[in-house]
Amino acid sequence: MKSLKITTLVAAAAVAVSTFSLPAFSAERVYKLKMAETWSSNFPIFGDAPRNMARIADEMSNGRLKITIDSANKHKAPLGVFDMVRSGQYDMGHSASYYWKGKVPNTLYFTTMPFGMITPEQYGWFYYGGGMDLMQKVYQPFGLLSFPGGNTGNQMGGWFQKEINSLDDLQGLKMRIPGFAGEVLAKLGAKPTNIASGELYTALERRTIDALEWVGPSLDLRMGFHKIAPYYYTGWHEPATELQFLVNERTWKKLPDDLREILRTSMKLASYDMYIQSYHESAENWATMKTEYPNVQVKTFPKDVLMAMKKANQELLDEKAAEDPLAKEILDSQAKYLKKVRVWTNISDRAYLDSVDSLAE
Structure with missing residues (x-):
């Protein structure tokens, strides 16, 4: 089924690329690129995206573009990918x-932001609302190009061993939570930390941490957190977590025009495929959790806690914007786009879901 889906995507992409009327290249030179990924080998969903991309690029180019992938197990630097691509160690x-x-610091804003855009809104901002230009403005000084690399969709707010009933419950709470959301919780008295994925279950089981967020059912089921932390909170912090493809600018410029377009299209297709795969796996895995672990309780943070989180988030955003003109440009662009697009989200998706759900009551 997976190969059929990718084959269909490749066929559609081939038609799309053909519309560019790219020149024919008589010399069948093969371009071999090396990619480093942050993920370990056989890491599901996240690791599928770059492999799908490489397969699509290979097929669309008739074998002229070959991309090999080194996992973190091999290059030993999961959080060193930026520097390895920048230096040319990897393409x-x-x-x-x-x-x-x-x-x-300004790279932070191109993954997702607390209380920000959901996935369709964020893709709209990237491709039609100026997001890609702003992202390139951040990465170009380092000789890099950045492209959307696959979305998890709205992430869950985390697994907690104790219920969160008020702001007092956040005081001193030791939680694995990265990115801007960690700064928000720190401002409210929690103690955020970042722990390698392989150590998360043990840390939660031994009470080294009190809570953690990972992704959602799509990836959380295999981690087993539901066995030791019964409260599963809905999200606020990562409503549209977008991974990224990084490309060394020197490598990009060496590619002929048709292969650049094939690479660009392959990355876009693989990103979309990851989003729908994540959505599907979350639905499948939640059904499994609900059946096999009925004691798992889905919770939403109390309104006063969410309001405090949102207030702290806005204060931090204002600080970032005041410190850096480019940060201000990015944040203003996101806020302006969100204000416009959310009106449509509300009268389309939200209204539809509210209407249909009311019929089931």
């Missing part, structure tokens, strides 16, 4: 933009 990378906030 490409697959990771997440917010991992680089320590070295380039």
